[in-house]
Amino acid sequence: MEYERLAVFYDHLMQGIDYEAWVSYVEKIIAKLKGEVCSVVDLACGTGNSTFPWARRGYRTFGVDLSEAMLKQALQKARTQGLKIVFLRQDIRNFKLEEPVDLAVCFQDGLNYILEPEGLRRAFQAVYNNLRGKGYFIFDLNYLPQIVPKNEQISVAEEELFTLIWRTNFSEKERLWEAEVTGFVKTRENYYEKFHEKHRERIYEPSEVWAHLTELGFTIQGTYQAFTFDPPHAQTPRIVYVGQKI
Template sequence: MNSYQTLSAYYDRFTEDVGYAVWASFFERLFARESVVPALILDLACGTGSLTKLLADRGYEMIGVDASPEMLMQAMNNTMDCEPRPLFLHQRMEELDLYGTVDVCLCCLDSINYVTDPAALQRAFERVYLFLEPKTGLFVFDINTPEKFARIDGESFVREDEDVFCVWQAAVEGALCAYQFDIFERSGAQWSRAQETHEERIYSLAELMGMLEKAGFTEIRTYGDQSFAPVQGGEDRIYFTARKRD
């Protein structure tokens, strides 16, 4: 589950519409809003390093952490021209172990939902808290909302280009949403098929706020998708910010 053993090679091709530059600019506005001037940023669950690279190019020192060695290989290749190059670590969120503290921890693209064990997510929040800079550390993450999972339940989605075709289906059962990926790649006249299954957990705002508070975070805020508007209900994605105030 959630290994990206096959999907990692195609991930960037299928997420060209994500708009990482828009995300990076939103985070910089958020830093200003929170009166944080970060030097060192942790990109937790960094994937192929697209956001890591953009922020590194904007002058931030970056650490990227991911549980998938295949995704980290892509991230290392994608950031070869960065100076200084980001540091990449192969770790699960709940086992986060850094060499020191960071000013900001970002965890993007519903990576929090990918932690399907609530106890593991609680440990992850505690590890993030431990490695944030005291008094000023900022934790920022987004989630897919329960409303989004209800909307995509039973739906199928397709991504394709000249030589690769990917279709995935979403199925919600209880608090879990399973994605079944079928990837077809052409080599000459032949097509090969690979399959992966990923899972995300549906977390409520109240659950996540309780976990953050238990981990020690304060000043917990939620925002609509890439905006500073309060959550109205019905959003597909919302953002959390939380502070470490020792």
């Protein structure tokens, strides 16, 4: 299962990401729309780093992810920090919360992992079903049709206790980005355990994304280059979408 082994290294690989800035950016979007938000669900929340800032700022907070390994870490860290967060192991294509929320967010290309357009539509429907009236859905999607290398790329992350080798390809015809990860984890002196995972993401056109959203009852409130208020263009690597439930 994706991220079951990488979960152990995920926080280390993602260090340097300013999750507080992510939340501040979303708050600026909400303020720009003159909206009010008291509760939020963080979809594809992983180990919880993107979820914790919401709880620290006083929001009623939920986190949803399919990876048991990732959620285990999220729960442990939330307890350590004394944060009250409801974490749920559910598929974001059909998740159900115990109560509707004012805001749903999904960042760091969590929705790109949905490989079929119908699956993306189902995820949008689930979000709609779990939002209060006039609630907001703010998310990002990788968008790399012009700049992703067409040939195989190899990268290596090497640390004292592990080595990760990434082989990535992009199929323009299928619009699929694929990464094969081979890892070597040090278990004791001069001994390493090997594991292998495969990750795949689909690149969606903005027109396709908005078609699904508007069909389901969302209004378009904004489309931006990630973490700015500038409009996206053909070379934009990551796009932020802002929808509101009618």
